[in-house]
Amino acid sequence: MPRTEEAAAWYSAVYSAVQEVPYGKVTSYGHIATLLGYPERPRQVGMCLKYLPRVEEQPDARYNSASVPWQRVINAKGVISHRGVNGAERQQAALEEEGVEVSRDAMGERWIDFDVYGWFPRYLPSERAERETEEAEDGEE
């Protein structure tokens, strides 16, 4: 459990943001951090997920491995980060369960082919404005 109020608030913010990643879609730690207004904290996003309680241990917790789709968060390179024993392997299984295709590269890394802004339909206000402008321009041509 987080020690300070601030930390607790951060954990909740991260968990609730991750809950918005749609089924079958994938996003990155950095994108979650950016959405929350702290683009320099992707690492802390990973930390929150690391400490996400498992549903077996805390079935009634607001945030646990069943209510928060932790498996939909990967790193900015598009690769499932390794951790612990079989961590990446379990994440791959969870993703494949929902139809996400996971490949292996020459180094054995588990990567997912995703389009940086195609996977998660939520943007920072500034990004949203840019996209809408671009789309409007495309429409005029």
Place this chain on the structure above:
DNA sequence: ACAATGACCGCGG
């Protein structure tokens, strides 16, 4: 109390 350690990332060289 202090130092090391991460489910990370973008920028330079």
Place this chain on the structure above:
DNA sequence: ACCGCGGCCATTG
């Protein structure tokens, strides 16, 4: 294209 480095901060040793 491939490191290395600094920023980040709760947790752990």
